[in-house]
Amino acid sequence: MNGSISSRDSIQGKLTRIIMLTSGTAILLACISFITFELFSFRRNLISGVTALAKVVAANSTGAIAFENIVDAKEVLASLKTRPDVVEAALYKSDGTLFASYVSDQGGQFPISPGSDGSQFVKGELIFFEPVIQSDTRLGTLYIKVELSSLYDQFHLYGIIVIIVLFCSISFAFILSRRLQAKISMPILELARSAKVVSDQNDYSIRARKLSNDELGDLTDTFNQMLNRIHQMNSELERRVKERTNQLEGANKELARSNSELEQFAYVASHDLQEPLRMMAGFSALLADEYKGKLSTDADEYLTLIIDGAKRMHSLVNDLLEFSRVGRVAANFTQVNLEKVVDSVLSRDLKGAIMEVGAEVSRDPLPVITADSIQMTQLFLNLIGNAIKFHGAKSPRIHISAKEEDSFWQFSVRDNGIGIKPEYSEKIFLIFQRLHDRKEYPGTGIGLAICKKIVEQHKGKIWVSSTLGEGATFHFTIAKNLKNEAV
Amino acid sequence: MHRRITFCVGFLFCLGFLFSGKAAPSSRETALKAVFLYHCTHFVEWPTESFEDSKSPIVIGVLASESFSDLVEETVKGEQVKGRSITVVRYRDVEEIEKCHILFIGNSTEVDRSILRSKYRNMLTISDTENFLSRGGMIQLGIERNRLQVKINQRAAKSEGLSISSKLLRLSQVQND
Numbered sequence: 001m002n003g004s005i006s007s008r009d010s011i012q013g014k015l016t017r018i019i020m021l022t023s024g025t026a027i028l029l030a031c032i033s034f035i036t037f038e039l040f041s042f043r044r045n046l047i048s049g050v051t052a053l054a055k056v057v058a059a060n061s062t063g064a065i066a067f068e069n070i071v072d073a074k075e076v077l078a079s080l081k082t083r084p085d086v087v088e089a090a091l092y093k094s095d096g097t098l099f100a101s102y103v104s105d106q107g108g109q110f111p112i113s114p115g116s117d118g119s120q121f122v123k124g125e126l127i128f129f130e131p132v133i134q135s136d137t138r139l140g141t142l143y144i145k146v147e148l149s150s151l152y153d154q155f156h157l158y159g160i161i162v163i164i165v166l167f168c169s170i171s172f173a174f175i176l177s178r179r180l181q182a183k184i185s186m187p188i189l190e191l192a193r194s195a196k197v198v199s200d201q202n203d204y205s206i207r208a209r210k211l212s213n214d215e216l217g218d219l220t221d222t223f224n225q226m227l228n229r230i231h232q233m234n235s236e237l238e239r240r241v242k243e244r245t246n247q248l249e250g251a252n253k254e255l256a257r258s259n260s261e262l263e264q265f266a267y268v269a270s271h272d273l274q275e276p277l278r279m280m281a282g283f284s285a286l287l288a289d290e291y292k293g294k295l296s297t298d299a300d301e302y303l304t305l306i307i308d309g310a311k312r313m314h315s316l317v318n319d320l321l322e323f324s325r326v327g328r329v330a331a332n333f334t335q336v337n338l339e340k341v342v343d344s345v346l347s348r349d350l351k352g353a354i355m356e357v358g359a360e361v362s363r364d365p366l367p368v369i370t371a372d373s374i375q376m377t378q379l380f381l382n383l384i385g386n387a388i389k390f391h392g393a394k395s396p397r398i399h400i401s402a403k404e405e406d407s408f409w410q411f412s413v414r415d416n417g418i419g420i421k422p423e424y425s426e427k428i429f430l431i432f433q434r435l436h437d438r439k440e441y442p443g444t445g446i447g448l449a450i451c452k453k454i455v456e457q458h459k460g461k462i463w464v465s466s467t468l469g470e471g472a473t474f475h476f477t478i479a480k481n482l483k484n485e486a487v
Numbered sequence: 488m489h490r491r492i493t494f495c496v497g498f499l500f501c502l503g504f505l506f507s508g509k510a511a512p513s514s515r516e517t518a519l520k521a522v523f524l525y526h527c528t529h530f531v532e533w534p535t536e537s538f539e540d541s542k543s544p545i546v547i548g549v550l551a552s553e554s555f556s557d558l559v560e561e562t563v564k565g566e567q568v569k570g571r572s573i574t575v576v577r578y579r580d581v582e583e584i585e586k587c588h589i590l591f592i593g594n595s596t597e598v599d600r601s602i603l604r605s606k607y608r609n610m611l612t613i614s615d616t617e618n619f620l621s622r623g624g625m626i627q628l629g630i631e632r633n634r635l636q637v638k639i640n641q642r643a644a645k646s647e648g649l650s651i652s653s654k655l656l657r658l659s660q661v662q663n664d
Contacts, residue, residue, distance in 0.1 A: 060654070062529070062530075062654055063530065063652070063654030063655055063657060063658050064654075064658070066526040066529060066530070067523065067526060067635065067637070067655070067658050068635075069658045072657060072658050134529045134530070134654075135528075135529045135568050135569045136567065136568075136569055136570070137529060137566065137567065137568065
């Protein structure tokens with residue numbers, strides 16, 4: 001459907017034009033009808049008037065023609081002088097010859113012989129041929145010519161009057177219409193104005209003024225009712241939003257407090273736990289050295305177990321400490337050369353593990369990025385360490401790759417180990433979640449949780465894609481526009 | 488001798504012409520009068536009792552030369568006046584006069600008042616005789632400057648029940664004595 005709207009045309013203009021057009025057309029039609037009627041009746045009256053005159057003159061001239069009295073004929077014709085619009089008159093004998101004539105100032109040319117009886121309009125003049133009859137005998141013909149221009153002057157006058165009347169009526173109609181159209185347009189404009197104000201200022205407390213008591217008045221009322229409802233709903237919504245925000249703020253504060261308490265707790269606990277653990281581990285080692293073989297085999301065994309337990313606890317506490325540190329200490333973003341980081345991790349921290357299982361680790365070229373260098377080290381250490389640890393029957397083949405996107409870097413650590421069941425692919429990132437028995441694969445269950453926290457500190461995401469039995473690939477992203485928070 | 492005779496005969500002829508009364512009227516004057524007689528029928532009203540019925544003809548009695556009578560007959564032939572035809576009757580003398588609507592008395596005839604007081608009523612008397620009106624006639628025709636002059640005694644006509652149209656009266660000299 002063609003819904004184009006024509007260029008802007010005000011309601012007032014439209015209304016005025018409608019009224020003007022209707023009244024103008026009505027007046028024009030009336031004037032035209034009047035003039036047309038006048039024209040017709042004028043012609044009719046003229047013909048009947050001159051016909052009557054012609055009949056009288058013809059009747060009077062019978063004697064003159066019959067007795068061939070030219071003087072009398074001229075006298076009879078001269079009576080036509082009373083009508084100044086008669087320019088010529090003539091009497092013809094029954095044989096068609098011109099007998100007598102009358103001429104006013106403007107006439108001159110007489111027909112040579114009379115034409116057919118009756119009246120005719122010829123070139124703006126009216127011509128009569130009237131038979132001259134006495135006692136049923138035709139004696140001759142009377143010719144009269146009437147010029148019409150002087151009478152058309154009357155029509156000029158009519159025309160001028162009509163134009164003046166038209167002009168006055170239309171002007172009057174124009175003035176009236178401008179006044180009266182306000183009755184319709186004012187309420188509409190007021191409504192439009194109010195709507196605009198409400199829309200521009202987003203103020204729903206404004207109400208439109210009701211200016212008329214008709215359908216437009218009803219519209220105004222409905223409009224105001226709608227505004228009322230909107231206003232109410234708005235207020236209600238605002239109230240609820242405020243309430244909810246308050247609730248959320250409260251809950252948030254609560255959570256933040258609880259979080260920091262927990263972290264504090266974890267840190268303190270781990271930190272304070274370290275000391276006794278060190279003592280336990282240290283002294284049990286000393287005991288083992290001094291009294292190895294000197295006590296019973298049971299005693300040796302017990303000592304080994306104590307040392308084992310202490311070591312495990314140590315590592316657990318370390319990890320906890322690490323976990324809490326990542327959350328507690330603000331990240332320090334610098335330019336970090338990831339190649340150096342990975343190479344360092346491989347050659348130092350994981351050197352032993354790599355040699356032990358015969359793992360092969362390859363990597364793509366890695367970029368220099370803005371990140372926390374300590375945390376990056378920890379991250380790659382955990383991921384590559386896991387890749388080495390969770391190998392299956394084959395010897396581990398591990399590959400590290402990097403991909404650049406618009407707003408982040410995406411890295412992957414791929415292995416050919418035992419893989420992960422898809423239903424656990426999210427669970428593994430939770431703290432203390434272990435999928436395997438401690439005897440199969442050692443570990444505290446905190447490693448991946450630490451990785452997740454580190455990645456989140458770098459405004460990224462971490463996830464795994466894996467097929468059970470065919471290895472796993474861990475992906476994580478590091479955002480590009482990291483900035484240190486102002487201290 | 489022959490030449491003398493011819494001369495005498497010619498002379499006598501001329502004398503004969505000289506003494507044969509007035510000069511013969513020109514044909515134009517005669518025609519004018521004949522036409523007048525015809526047109527008269529249009530401009531005069533006879534009382535209804537002068538006609539037998541609505542179809543009876545108007546009778547023009549001509550007391551004049553035969554040639555004139557023929558001329559009149561020729562003029563009115565085929566014409567109608569208000570549905571009536573016109574007949575022309577020639578009288579050779581007074582005794583022959585019968586009922587007619589118009590009686591034309593040629594000027595060669597002796598006019599007597601007695602003619603005019605004929606036994607027939609409603610008769611329009613016309614003559615080209617001089618002093619016709621003073622002798623009791625109704626319409627007297629004369630020629631002046633090649634035009635027909637008409638004198639009418641309207642009162643005389645009216646006393647015979649005849650009404651003459653004003654259109655004719657207008658063109659004539661009215662003498663009502």
